[in-house]
Amino acid sequence: MSILINELNYVYSSGTAYEIHALKDVNLKIEDGEFIGIIGHTGSGKSTLIQHLNGLVKATSGGIYYNGQDIYEEDFDMKALRSKVGLVFQYPEHQLFETTIFDDVSFGPKNQGLTKEEAGLRAYEALRSVGLPEELYYQSPFDLSGGQKRRVAIAGVLAMRPEVLILDEPTAGLDPKGRDEILDLLAAMHKERGITIILVSHSMEDVAKYVGRIIVMNQGQVMFDDVPKKVFRHYKELEAIGLAAPQVTYLMHELKEEGFPVSTDATTVDEARDEILRVITKRQDGTVC
Numbered sequence: 001m002s003i004l005i006n007e008l009n010y011v012y013s014s015g016t017a018y019e020i021h022a023l024k025d026v027n028l029k030i031e032d033g034e035f036i037g038i039i040g041h042t043g044s045g046k047s048t049l050i051q052h053l054n055g056l057v058k059a060t061s062g063g064i065y066y067n068g069q070d071i072y073e074e075d076f077d078m079k080a081l082r083s084k085v086g087l088v089f090q091y092p093e094h095q096l097f098e099t100t101i102f103d104d105v106s107f108g109p110k111n112q113g114l115t116k117e118e119a120g121l122r123a124y125e126a127l128r129s130v131g132l133p134e135e136l137y138y139q140s141p142f143d144l145s146g147g148q149k150r151r152v153a154i155a156g157v158l159a160m161r162p163e164v165l166i167l168d169e170p171t172a173g174l175d176p177k178g179r180d181e182i183l184d185l186l187a188a189m190h191k192e193r194g195i196t197i198i199l200v201s202h203s204m205e206d207v208a209k210y211v212g213r214i215i216v217m218n219q220g221q222v223m224f225d226d227v228p229k230k231v232f233r234h235y236k237e238l239e240a241i242g243l244a245a246p247q248v249t250y251l252m253h254e255l256k257e258e259g260f261p262v263s264t265d266a267t268t269v270d271e272a273r274d275e276i277l278r279v280i281t282k283r284q285d286g287t288v289c
């Protein structure tokens with residue numbers, strides 16, 4: 001599904017002395033099958049923006065269109081949209097509430113009107129796809145580790161077979177291994193099923209390796225919207241708003257400043273290594289410098 005966000009504004013406590021203009025004239029077009037990172041400092045409007053995408057929050061002004069359909073039209077089927085656009089909240093484990101993991105993951109598809117059997121099949125499929133060991137399916141979700149709970153919450157949304165998966169800081173509070181496992185899982189979902197993924201994060205480092213596009217939010221506005229390497233070229237402006245580019249960006253810029261003829265566009269350790277080796281090889285051959 002393509003998503004068009006047009007001149008979106010949102011004001012909390014509108015018309016009172018406590019107004020907060022959380023989104024200001026946001027314009028975005030998201031194509032089917034994209035993997036996008038939304039990055040920004042605390043309070044920049046990331047959560048408010050994504051809550052608009054499945055109609056949880058209604059714009060103060062502006063519009064949202066799915067496949068060209070205006071979601072604010074009176075006859076728009078918001079329930080159908082919510083089953084296609086899955087939203088995984090920050091700390092989603094706080095929303096696990098059934099007595100077994102299996103029941104928790106079956107809840108969404110049952111709510112979509114599927115029979116108990118159909119919902120059960122969906123739950124199995126979703127739990128398998130997030131890699132949760134089968135012996136845990138009938139245990140309480142409260143006995144799991146943080147990373148496992150996060151997987152169950154993601155499975156709960158996947159069981160509804162969304163076309164768009166939106167996750168608000170899915171790696172918050174996880175250790176590096178848990179973080180990589182969740183991000184690898186999302187990358188696999190995107191690759192194998194072509195689901196559009198919108199990932200909200202504080203960390204450029206987290207998203208650089210995975211996403212094809214980064215949207216940087218600052219004070220309710222879109223500051224940058226581009227492929228990672230082009231966004232990271234603005235590393236000094238990012239720093240000025242409290243965001244750090246990946247460490248390799250700094251490394252490549254420092255090497256360049258030292259006279260080492262590398263491209264500064266590497267966004268991951270692997271790309272940086274390849275670029276450095278490329279230059280070293282050329283120097284040994286005597287073809288460069």
Ligand SMILES: Nc1ncnc2c1ncn2[C@@H]1O[C@H](COP(=O)(O)OP(=O)(O)OP(=O)(O)O)[C@@H](O)[C@H]1O
Nearest residue numbers: 012013020022040041042043044045046047048049
């Ligand atoms: N329920 C609310 N009532 C009033 N103001 C709010 C509410 N939720 C958010 N805000 C304000 O709106 C602005 C945007 O908040 P939002 O939660 O969208 O930012 P964020 O980028 O997601 O932040 P974080 O990274 O901390 O989750 C902030 O100034 C915040 O204080």
